[in-house]
Amino acid sequence: MFEAWLGADTSVGVALIVLWAWASWWLGRLTHRTERKKTASRGIGTAVLLLVAGVPALAKAGLIALFLSYGWEFGANYVVFALPMVIVPAVLTYVWTLPALLRWRRVTRQGNEAELSRTERAALTDLKVALPPRLTAIGGAFALWLGFFKQPVPGLGDDIALYYGLFLLAAAWQVVKLRRTAVRIATGTQPALGIRAARAGAVVAAFAAVTVLGIVWSATSSKLPGSYNMTDHGHTTAAGAGQGSGGVTHVAHDTPTGRSITALTGPRDGKPDKKFTLTARKAQLTLPGGAKIDGWTYNGTVPGPLLRVTQNELVEVELVNQDVEAGVSLHWHGVDVPNAEDGVPGLTQDAVPPGGRHVYRFRSPDVGSYWYHSHQVSSEQVRAGLYGAFIVDPPQGPEPGVTDIPVVLHTFKGQVQTINGVDRLERTTIAPGTKVRLRLINTDSLSRTFALTGTPFRVVGIDGTPVNGPGEITGKLLELGGGARNDVEFTMPATPVRLAATNFPDKGVLFTPDGSGDLEAVVTGDKLDTNSYGTPAPTPFGRDTKPSQTVEWVMDNHFGFFDGGFHMVFTVNGKLFPDVPATVVREGDIVKVRFVNRSFLDHPMHLHGHHVLVLSRNDKPASGSPQWLDTVLVRPGETAEVMFRADNPGLWMDHCHNLDHAAIGMVMHLSYEGWTTPFQAGTDTPNQPE
Structure with a gap:
């Protein structure tokens, strides 16, 4: 509902400005009229208009209370700015202005002269009468600006000084205008x-x-330089900063110096245990349902080839770019690889140009479900087909007797949704009694919700990490943020089972015991609360751990400019890349991060190279299985607290995995002290990461 309240606040703000400005104008026009009867009649119309204008003012007060119900971070701006600038002068209007106007009308109607006297006209220029509605309209304009176009962030001192200074100047201007009008009426000059x-x-x-x-x-x-270092931020959050959002220290940050992250590679020598070659190329795809897609592929397929390895095996992947003009890369989403193998052009490598190649070598440290994709112009390249599944099996190999099925959801341009590259309902035959593991992978930027109909099931893995004590689930929906994964297990019954994404229930996969039968997908119901799912287990740190530093990221949205273009931008602490402070850590630090989503869209926040432990959501402590995530979904109106150990040195992207948001500036960095990068990004370079 939070996003609905944001939309309502904008509508209320516009109505408030229009009605109060209109009422103020009518009130001001009364001082210019002289005919007693018509002016008195118009006075009652002005009084009615002031009463009507009270409706959006009352709605604004209600919305302030609603935002405060989500937490102080969501209502602070309204209390600090909208309450004094809008609600207070609106109340004064009904305490001072409206009674005075009604008394004025009653007195003027009783006069015998055909025209109003100068004294009667000048009475409406009294500041207690004329100023409150004007200030309400002005305050409404400031409130609309600060509520949607330029949201202040915690640490409001500068904003208070700026906007209250401007508000007082506007109020002083109105006082001067009213005084001037009173003099003109008194002297009869115009x-x-x-x-x-x-x-x-x-x-x-x-x-x-x-x-x-x-x-x-x-x-x-807002224009980005043609060439810039990805770690050049205006400020950094210093390593070892104080506790709490108010204790975060911001220090000047120059171009970093130190060891090059090119040294942070996987093993360069030795025969790989698994070797793959992925060739990026243009392709026109004809999907099974008949849709034709102009895109890019790895090895001519979408998804790209399934890469399946064993934990701690030495993996070598050669990326070849056949003809993708913008260049390509490979990022191993959720795999905590060494920094130089992370596949971020301009930060850990140069994009691979047409005709070029790049070799990645690393050992996969953790068993689980992951995926790979290009991180070059990723909002376009991933959508167009440069993605695939990456599965890490335990050392003993896949569990015997289990039918293991990667389920890779992807939506192409034109809202063509596919599962494993199929844009229609697909049938799969599985013998009753078979244990089935579905590896749900959401490659979309938007959150997707899955429904599994026809069987109870368990969620045994989230973002590549196992769930402790997963309980049996029936009828619950599974919501995955952009880039997230769930591993789901069930035992195949003697009747059909249907998997579908709730936004396209006619597609998906139908599992049947004999290839026949049908089952309608049930796409309604409650979503699984992963904050309380499973059984608690010991963790190396938690809510009682004193962190080395605490960082708060407040996420907002408003219209604005980024890189010279006008967009709906999504900001972090009021800033867009490259002005969002980097978080600087020392190896071994324990870092606590608090996400606050005040915007109207989901933000799946993805920290490269690390998994974070979820401490709480909406200040409700996590009570189920420990959740170790690489992509933390923060919904509108939500807060999330996470903690991680800085145990993978380098320079890491930390960004929203709604890749369209990252493309317009929702990008931060985690920087380890003492490391730098030789690579450059920007339009004058081959590297356009996002």
Whole structure:
């Protein structure tokens, strides 16, 4: 519902500005009228308009209370800005302005003269009468700006000084205008029409000039350099910073110096246990359902080839770029590889150009379900087909007697959704009594929800890590954020079982014992609460652990400029890459991160090279199996606290895995002290990571 309240707040804000500005204008026009009867009649209309304007003001007060119910972080801006700027002057309108207006109308109707006296007209310029509705309209404009276009973030001192300074200037301007009007009424003077028109024109021209200059400056200043170091941030969150969001220390950060991360490779020598070659190429795909896709593939298929290895085997993957002009790379999503093998162009390598090749070598440290994809212009390349599944088996090999099925969900442009490259319902025959493991992998940027109908099941793995004591589930939906994975197990019954994504229930996989039969997907119901699923188990650190530092990321959305273009941008602590502070750590540090999502879309936050332990969601402690995630889904109106140990040196991307959000600036970095990169990113280089 949080996103609905955000939308309502914007609508209420617009209505509030329009109605209060209109009511203020009507009230001001009463001082220019002289005919007693018509002016008195118009006074009652103004009173009615003021009462109508109270509706959005009341709605605004209700919304402030609603946002506060989500937590102080969600309502702080409204309490600090909207409450004093909007609600207080609105209340004063009904305490001062409306009673005074009604008294004024009653007195003026009793007069015998045909025209109002100067004293009667001037009465409506009294500050207690005229100023509150004007301030409500002005405050509404500030509240709309600060609620949607430029949300302040914790540490509000600078914003308070700026916006209250501007608000007071606007209020002072209104006081001057009201005083000037009172003098004109008292003296009976009025500037000539030409002078008034010139003044109005000057105000409009000044406003237009400021607006145009502001747009030009914003667009120009948002442009990224043609070449830049990915670790050049305006500030960094220093290693060893104090506890709590207020204790985070921000220090000036120059171009990093130290050892090159190119030294942080997997084993360079020795015969690999598994060797693969992936060739990226253009392709026109005809899906089984008939849809035609112009995209890119690894080895001509979507998904790319399944890469299956054993834990701690030496894996070698040669990436060849046949003809993808922008260049390509391979990122091992969720696999905690050495930094130089992470596949991020401009940070850990150069993108592989057409005709080029790059070799990745590493040992997979953890058993589980993972996936690989290009990290070059990833919002386009992943969507177009450069992705595949990566499975790590235990040393003893896959569990015998289990039918193991990767289920790779992907949506191409045009909302063509596929599972394992199939865009229609697929039938699979499995003998009754067979143990089945489905490895659900969401390669989309948006969250996807799966429904498994026809059998109880267990979730035995999340983001590649096992669930301790997974209980049996019936009828629950499984929500996976962008890039996330769930391993699901069930025993095949003598009747059909249906797997489907809830947004395309007619597609998916139908498992049958003999190839016949049918079953409708049930796509309604509650979602599984992974915060309480499974059985607790010991962890190396937790809620009672004192972290080396605490970082808070507050995520908002508003219209704005990024790299010269106008977008709906998604910010972190009010900033966009490269201005989002990097978190600098020392090896061995315990880092606590608090995510606060004040935007209207999900943010699946993905830290490369590490898994994080979920401590709580919405301040509710995790009570089930320990959740070790590489992609933390933070929904609108939610908070999530996680903790990790800095045990994989290097320079790591930490970004939203809604790749469209990353493309417009929702990118941070985790930087270990003493490491730097020789690679450059930007339009003047071959590297465009996101």
